[in-house]
Amino acid sequence: MNPLRIYAIAYLIFLYAPILLLPVFAFNDGQIIAFPLQGFSTRWFAELWTLSALHDAVGNSLMIAVCSAIFATVLGICAARAGARHKWPLKGPMLSFIMLPLVLPEIIVAVSLLIVFVQVLGLGLSNWTIIAAHTLICMPFSIAILNGAFGNLDPSMEEAAMDLGETRWGAFRKVTLPLVVPGIISSLLISFTISLDEFIIAFFLSGANPTMPVYIWGMLRFPAQLPAVMALGTILVTLSICLLVIAEYFRRRGLARAGLKDTGGFL
Amino acid sequence: MTDLITLKGVNKYYGDYHALRDIDLTIRQGEFFSLLGPSGCGKTTLLRTIAGFEEVTDGTLHIDGKSMKRVPANHRPTNMVFQSYAIFPHLSVAENVGFGLRKDKRLKSEKDKLIAEALEMVGLGGYGGRAAHALSGGQRQRVALARALILKPKVLLLDEPLSALDKKMREQMQVELIKLQREVGITFILVTHDQEEALVMSDRIAVMFEGRIVQMDEPEVLYRRPKDRQVAGFIGLMNFLEGKAGSHVNRAAAAPTKPAPIEVAQQGFLNRLRSQVGLAKPEPKRISHYQSGVEVEVAGLGKALVPADQIKAELHGKPCVVGIRPETLAILFEGETTDRRVTEGVVDEVVYYGDMTYYDVRIAGVEKPLTISMKNLIGRPVLEVGAKTRVAWDERALVCLAP
Numbered sequence: 001m002n003p004l005r006i007y008a009i010a011y012l013i014f015l016y017a018p019i020l021l022l023p024v025f026a027f028n029d030g031q032i033i034a035f036p037l038q039g040f041s042t043r044w045f046a047e048l049w050t051l052s053a054l055h056d057a058v059g060n061s062l063m064i065a066v067c068s069a070i071f072a073t074v075l076g077i078c079a080a081r082a083g084a085r086h087k088w089p090l091k092g093p094m095l096s097f098i099m100l101p102l103v104l105p106e107i108i109v110a111v112s113l114l115i116v117f118v119q120v121l122g123l124g125l126s127n128w129t130i131i132a133a134h135t136l137i138c139m140p141f142s143i144a145i146l147n148g149a150f151g152n153l154d155p156s157m158e159e160a161a162m163d164l165g166e167t168r169w170g171a172f173r174k175v176t177l178p179l180v181v182p183g184i185i186s187s188l189l190i191s192f193t194i195s196l197d198e199f200i201i202a203f204f205l206s207g208a209n210p211t212m213p214v215y216i217w218g219m220l221r222f223p224a225q226l227p228a229v230m231a232l233g234t235i236l237v238t239l240s241i242c243l244l245v246i247a248e249y250f251r252r253r254g255l256a257r258a259g260l261k262d263t264g265g266f267l
Numbered sequence: 268m269t270d271l272i273t274l275k276g277v278n279k280y281y282g283d284y285h286a287l288r289d290i291d292l293t294i295r296q297g298e299f300f301s302l303l304g305p306s307g308c309g310k311t312t313l314l315r316t317i318a319g320f321e322e323v324t325d326g327t328l329h330i331d332g333k334s335m336k337r338v339p340a341n342h343r344p345t346n347m348v349f350q351s352y353a354i355f356p357h358l359s360v361a362e363n364v365g366f367g368l369r370k371d372k373r374l375k376s377e378k379d380k381l382i383a384e385a386l387e388m389v390g391l392g393g394y395g396g397r398a399a400h401a402l403s404g405g406q407r408q409r410v411a412l413a414r415a416l417i418l419k420p421k422v423l424l425l426d427e428p429l430s431a432l433d434k435k436m437r438e439q440m441q442v443e444l445i446k447l448q449r450e451v452g453i454t455f456i457l458v459t460h461d462q463e464e465a466l467v468m469s470d471r472i473a474v475m476f477e478g479r480i481v482q483m484d485e486p487e488v489l490y491r492r493p494k495d496r497q498v499a500g501f502i503g504l505m506n507f508l509e510g511k512a513g514s515h516v517n518r519a520a521a522a523p524t525k526p527a528p529i530e531v532a533q534q535g536f537l538n539r540l541r542s543q544v545g546l547a548k549p550e551p552k553r554i555s556h557y558q559s560g561v562e563v564e565v566a567g568l569g570k571a572l573v574p575a576d577q578i579k580a581e582l583h584g585k586p587c588v589v590g591i592r593p594e595t596l597a598i599l600f601e602g603e604t605t606d607r608r609v610t611e612g613v614v615d616e617v618v619y620y621g622d623m624t625y626y627d628v629r630i631a632g633v634e635k636p637l638t639i640s641m642k643n644l645i646g647r648p649v650l651e652v653g654a655k656t657r658v659a660w661d662e663r664a665l666v667c668l669a670p
């Protein structure tokens with residue numbers, strides 16, 4: 001076989017095999033994470049129901065993820081539309097600056113935000129500090145998706161609506177918005193997913209109430225709870241994949257609806 | 268006809284770029300007006316200024332007697348057909364056409380009737396339920412038209428509405444647009460870079476170069492009496508010869524001649540489409556022989572008279588450029604005679620077009636051969652390169668321009 005092909009296959013196994021282990025041990029009827037497997041069981045999933053601290057963490061995470069997704073997407077809409085329709089001095093550098101969190105190590109974002117929130121602004125840590133930080137790191141993804149949606153729009157579309165009697169806002173609402181709705185949904189879902197399983201920033205910035213990933217990290221110290229973590233992980237992976245697929249579906253549908261060519265996306 | 272749109276001293280800058288320069292323009296009620304010019308000359312900018320998508324930097328714009336300063340597009344009595352048509356892809360054809368009626372307080376059934384009528388008018392009756400993004404180019408164009416016309420604007424602005432269509436479709440739509448305009452009586456302003464389209468469709472044409480209106484006239488005047496070399500070269504084909512304007516001459520005094528008017532060759536393509544919609548003038552234009560005028564010495568052709576009002580005062584006694592259209596020159600075939608003036612030449616190039624043959628004929632004293640177009644009538648031979656020939660010409664077809 002072609003050595004490159006062997007390499008590619010080995011690479012994929014190395015990358016994804018650990019994820020495949022999650023469901024394997026989640027359904028394993030034994031406390032120790034090791035082969036040989038000891039039979040099928042769903043008791044670890046049942047155990048998840050009994051952990052009320054976990055439920056609080058999940059509730060926290062959902063709240064944070066929903067808020068961050070909404071904020072990042074609203075800001076993303078503004079940035080993407082401005083970028084697609086207007087010119088201003090230093091536009092290029094400004095737009096790339098917004099994309100910066102994409103390449104910044106999260107640990108740096110986390111530490112610097114911690115310093116800003118606590119030392120400079122004197123704020124206490126809470127869910128809101130995490131929401132602010134997650135909005136920041138979700139923005140680049142949101143903008144990248146929405147750029148595609150807005151950039152593909154014919155600028156004369158809105159002008160045509162205004163020409164036919166709509167105000168500027170009316171034209172945006174009745175013509176532009178419906179055409180970018182798929183992009184918006186896609187951006188919401190991806191931001192939600194990113195925020196939901198983000199660990200480092202949440203770890204640094206969470207106050208008294210940990211988010212789900214932070215709570216899971218805490219669980220890891222107790223070997224007895226490891227299989228339950230596996231079960232939770234399985235649920236999360238499934239959920240993430242579902243959300244990403246839905247997001248991509250909406251992105252493509254948006255393109256098709258506007259009768260446009262696909263210019264790339266995340267999937 | 269009353270004036271509907273008046274622009275006075277309009278200037279427009281994009282940053283440092285001077286896109287519109289001192290535009291003075293009056294468009295009358297019910298007129299089919301065209302803006303013609305090469306790419307980048309500012310036609311779209313001028314149209315968008317009238318529509319309200321661009322603020323003028325300087326100058327005034329009045330529509331129907333009202334100043335349009337700070338009046339946004341949605342409050343102007345204009346509607347626009349965009350070059351890309353800008354059909355809303357998420358709406359049906361009927362929803363597109365009815366878009367402008369949303370704010371209208373009328374009953375839904377009344378609106379539906381209006382929409383159906385508008386679609387009928389553009390030949391899309393029964394298409395209302397279709398998805399707009401699945402239409403062909405020509406159909407989109409019609410939807411865009413119906414969408415704009417349903418609001419009964421005072422002015423319809425069209426930005427190269429036909430440029431995306433193929434030639435056949437384009438000619439068909441040209442005829443339909445003219446008919447439609449007669450029917451609805453709305454003032455049309457058409458932007459185009461296709462001179463033939465402008466000549467065929469318009470009541471008046473403004474020719475633009477580099478942000479300036481260079482000439483504004485009826486199609487026939489524009490074609491026959493271009494004001495300068497740029498316009499002459501842009502619209503149709505024109506031979507340019509060197510000339511020198513001399514003194515005023517009065518022939519009538521010297522030798523009274525018969526005043527029989529002789530028909531000047533007409534531009535065939537102009538009349539073809541215009542006649543289809545009943546626009547062609549039934550009487551061919553006749554121009555009498557000149558009795559007096561300025562004597563111009565034309566290189567290769569000799570002395571000719573140009574009426575004093577057709578030659579700018581500053582050109583008197585100066586070198587000038589003399590233009591003559593290919594169809595106003597004629598090759599004299601074996602045995603043919605003419606009462607026009609004749610000069611000798613040699614065929615330099617022959618291009619056969621089916622209905623026409625274009626000859627380049629070299630004549631003594633002129634560096635560039637003259638282009639002559641001849642109808643391929645029955646029995647008329649096609650000359651070969653190198654053949655000796657005679658060229659008939661008429662002083663009434665000459666235009667004298669600044670060099």
Ligand SMILES: Nc1ncnc2c1ncn2[C@@H]1O[C@H](COP(=O)(O)OP(=O)(O)OP(=O)(O)O)[C@@H](O)[C@H]1O
Pocket residue numbers: 281284286304305306307308309310311312313460
């Ligand atoms: N928004 C803008 N910012 C800066 N320059 C512009 C803008 N819009 C147009 N221009 C410039 O103004 C000039 C005239 O543009 P315009 O679109 O009016 O040309 P046009 O005559 O319609 O040409 P075409 O036939 O190619 O459509 C062009 O040189 C163009 O580059």
Ligand SMILES: [Mg+2]
Pocket residue numbers: 310311312
């Ligand atoms: Mg243009």
